[in-house]
Amino acid sequence: MSKMHQMQLSYVSTEDRILFRLNTKARQEFRFWVTRRYAGILWNTLSKLLHTEPAEDPPMSERGAPPLKDALVESAKQELKHKEMVSQADFKTQYQESTYLPLGEEPALLFSIGLKAGPDGSQLLCMHPEKGQGIEMALNEQILHSLAKLIVDTTAKAGWNLDLRFVPPSKGGDGSSAGLN
Numbered sequence: 001m002s003k004m005h006q007m008q009l010s011y012v013s014t015e016d017r018i019l020f021r022l023n024t025k026a027r028q029e030f031r032f033w034v035t036r037r038y039a040g041i042l043w044n045t046l047s048k049l050l051h052t053e054p055a056e057d058p059p060m061s062e063r064g065a066p067p068l069k070d071a072l073v074e075s076a077k078q079e080l081k082h083k084e085m086v087s088q089a090d091f092k093t094q095y096q097e098s099t100y101l102p103l104g105e106e107p108a109l110l111f112s113i114g115l116k117a118g119p120d121g122s123q124l125l126c127m128h129p130e131k132g133q134g135i136e137m138a139l140n141e142q143i144l145h146s147l148a149k150l151i152v153d154t155t156a157k158a159g160w161n162l163d164l165r166f167v168p169p170s171k172g173g174d175g176s177s178a179g180l181n
Contacts, residue, residue, distance in 0.1 A: 002026035004137060007147065008095040009034070009154040018154050021095065022111050022135065029098035030135050031107035033126065036160045037109050039151060042127075045113055046148050049123060049139065062129060105131055110134070 002024040016167050018034040020164030034042070108129040118124045118138050137143065152164050 002028065004143070006093070006095055009150040011154055011158040015082050018158065020110070022137070023096060027098045028100050028102050030103055031101065031108045032129070033109045035109070036162070037115070039061065039155050039160065040162055041113055043151055043162065045115065045125070046151070047143055049115070050148060059101070106156060108132055
């Protein structure tokens with residue numbers, strides 16, 4: 001797939017779903033349905049990336065254990081970084097529809113989500129329907145924060161009452177982390 005050009009999320013009340021559209025610089029458009037449940041799973045996946053910081057050695061206390069970070073301070077830092085990244089994005093340019101729809105005119109219902117390393121070391125966000133083709137989006141910080149904003153704004157418009165906050169993941173999760181360059 002060629003490089004992403006634009007993405008749009010819009011709530012469709014008759015479906016009670018979000019229509020996720022993505023077009024590429026090659027003028028291909030991909031259309032997907034996002035359910036409330038999937039939006040929550042997508043947010044959790046993006047949230048892990050939003051809170052992944054470059055690997056660095058934490059300072060050691062006198063006892064040899066890393067000091068505890070205040071979750072509120074970390075959350076505030078992340079929100080400031082998010083606002084800065086979002087302020088640099090273009091949300092004013094109207095979405096440019098395409099008639100070249102490689103996956104068909106009807107949106108596919110997204111079912112699975114995952115992350116994998118891209119060939120250039122970036123993270124690929126892999127979103128696929130239960131059957132058929134999906135997409136793998138290369139994520140940089142700008143795309144990651146822009147997609148997060150679109151999800152927050154669109155789920156709020158939908159009235160889904162999802163808890164989409166910038167809170168660092170709790171300790172004791174799966175232990176895996178993904179990095180951004």
